[in-house]
Amino acid sequence: MTMPPYTKGLHRVGTHTYAYLQPDGSWGLSNSGLVVDEGEGLLVDTLFTLALTEELRSAIAARLPGVEITTVVNTHDDGDHTFGNQLFADRTIIGSAAMAAHLAASPSADYFRALIERAVGGEAPGALETFVRERMGSFDLSGIEMTPPNSTFAGRREVGVGRQRVHLIQVGPAHTEGDVLVEVPADGVLFTGDILFAGSHPVIHSGPVGRWIEACELIEGMAVETVVPGHGPVTGKPAVRRLRGYLERVAEHAERGLRAGLSVSEAAGRFPLEEYADWTDPERIVLNIGAVYRELGAEDGDFAELFVQTAEFWAGRR
Ligand SMILES: [Zn+2]
Structure with a gap:
């Protein structure tokens, strides 16, 4: 498959x-996936806003008329993968x-809506407000009602879509508390959610x-050829290896x-970011080093x- x-x-x-896909894959611009067979569709993740999720639904209806989405799988709980659930x-x-x-x-x-509104409307913005305004100010989070999964599992689960079998594999806590990979064995395709960011620095939340x-x-050992990341272009295992190295x-x-x-x-400032110069969102190094500090018991x-x-790190690099 090309x-x-x-x-x-x-x-x-x-x-x-x-x-x-939603280029450029930066803050709030996530990917979604779809598995289709015999008129049934399984959607992998919804998007950050209702409008973006409507657009996704329309694109599916236009390309695949007659396909009914019967199941949604959330790879994890971040808003850019769940806010469209409703x-x-x-x-x-x-x-x-x-x-x-x-x-x-x-x-x-x-929380995010308040953050964005404050950033967009603020008169004397600090680094945080400027950052949020420039990186997330275009997202309209109004009207969102939190809609959590109505069917949960732990470990592994198999789901049917028409005659296709889809494997759900829990690998979290990792990026977040409960990350799940979605494998379509017949196609050699894996939807990773945010276990893979391609072309950008990842974010370690939990x-x-x-x-x-x-x-x-685990992914590197799987029989998959095509890897759809949570953010960034469709790719393959080399991108997973590179993220592991990072x-x-x-x-x-x-x-x-x-x-x-x-x-x-200070530690973030000394990280060799130049080796990842082709990745967007270098400011995430602060969150990532902070996550490891937290894990090691630092205050x-x-x-x-x-x-x-x-x-502040982002502002300092502009
Ligand atoms: Zn995401």
């Missing part, structure tokens, strides 16, 4: 599988039990980073920084505080 171009919209990646509230929405439990406690649409590294190794490096760098008594921002690992430092 890789589809990285352009917005629905792209066929296998006999029964499609990827819906458009499918009367369908089966599947997620890991850990993901569903965490969704209730994670920053909701209201960790432990060691489990994320193990998830990469995570190993971040873990090692953070451990050394903590031992040397560096703050998260300065609170997400809201790290997000401010991330914005």
Whole structure:
């Protein structure tokens, strides 16, 4: 299978599988996936806003008239993969039990909407407001009602779509508390959710980073050729290997920084970002080093505080 171009919209990646891509894959611009057989459709993730999710639904209806989406699988609880769930509230929405439990406690649409409104309307914005305005200011999060999965599982689960079998494999906690991979064995296609970011720095929300590294190794050993990341272009295993190398490096760098008594921002400033110059969103190194600090028991690992430092790091590099 040749890789589809990285352009917005629905792209066929296998006999029964499609990827819906949203370039450039930065903050809030996630990918979605679709498995289709015998008129049934399984959607992998919804999008960050209702309008974007409507657009996704229209693109599917235009390209595949007559296909009915019967099932949604959420790969994890981040808003850019779940906020559109309410458009499918009367369908089966599947997620890991850990993901569903965490969704209730994670920053909701209201939190992000308030953050964006404050950033867009603020008169004397600080680094955080400027960052949010420029990177997320275009997203309209109004009208979103949190719609968690109505069907949960732990470990592994198989789901049918027509005559196709789809494998759900829980690998979280890693990027988030309950990450799930979605494998379509007949097509050799894997939807990774945010276990893979392609072309951008990943974000470590929960960790432990060691489990994320193990998830990469699991993928590297799977019989799949085509990998659809949570963000970025459709790719293959080399991108997973590269991300694993990055995570190993971040873990090692953070451990050394903590031992040397560096703050998260100081350690981030010394990370060899030039080796990932082809990746967008370098400011995420602050969140990632902070996550490892948190894992190692350091005090300065609170997400809201790290997000401010991330914005300051971004402002300092402009
Ligand atoms: Zn995402």
